[in-house]
Amino acid sequence: MDDQAKLETLNYFFKVHGSSTKTCHEPQEKCKRKAIRAHSIPSSTVLSYLARDGHVIMPQINLKFPPPSEISFQPIGINKATTFAGLCGHHDNVIFRPIDDSLPNTHDPEHLFLLAYRAVLREYHEVLQNAIRSQAVYNKRVEVSLSPGDVPCDFGIFATSHLVNAFECYEYKRQYDYAYLQKRWHALNYDLLVMHDQPPSIAVSSMFSLDDVAAPETQRVTLSVFPIDNAVVAAFSSTQRDTPFVKSYLSRIFAAEPYYQKYLLSKLILQSCDNFVFTPDYFNALSQAQKDAIVQFYTATLFKNADDHEDENLFLF
């Protein structure tokens, strides 16, 4: 595709999908209902299981100008925790009921698919919101003559990079949409790590790209962490195209002995995931040094991974 065609495709995508912040991203793209605040981690099962007095603990960002913004881990009610306004109530219920009514069954490929699908929908919603916001700021700057509008400037380049990211994420999401509509649960590859005799400490629903992997195109993986009977499961999912890269990326974690495996998994979650909750029982029992180490590593790796950073305080399990 030449640059002009690429730009026209991006503009068309944004015209269709970037006009509303309340769109239902259901797979047939026909729904006109307004999106509600849908849970990305099931509320009545997983969040309720982890909560104390109706609360879990989540990373929360306090935006500051000038940067850097402050990150802290704070209690949040389970009605609000991990929600995103990317599905209407009807589609949230119809699509995800199988994993909302009871804890996910790791032997059911539909359940594994739905866990991954929800992480993808949430991430798509987030990056689309970022694209809408940065485009709005850029348009305002052009309107008040702070940006030229007809030649590239930093704000325009920034807005375009968010738009490209949203478009790529949309194309990725469409693979999940088609697979969902055809009930092709094995369109994805699932790698499960089961930690036995492990009390639940966190739950995760996240999609992220493998930033440090040399590959011709962006590689992505989803991660869901949730409790089952007397164990905690970390379920990774990837499209068949991305699977060889994902397997290689995760090989160190899967080959490690259980204690070190929990450490590597903890680092991966803190570096790559932004949608996770702690049970207050676990977080409040951490020493101040452990809490500080977790917050600092999470904050330091928001924009860049730090695989070489080692700290024995970074345990989420």
Ligand SMILES: [Zn+2]
């Ligand atoms: Zn809908």
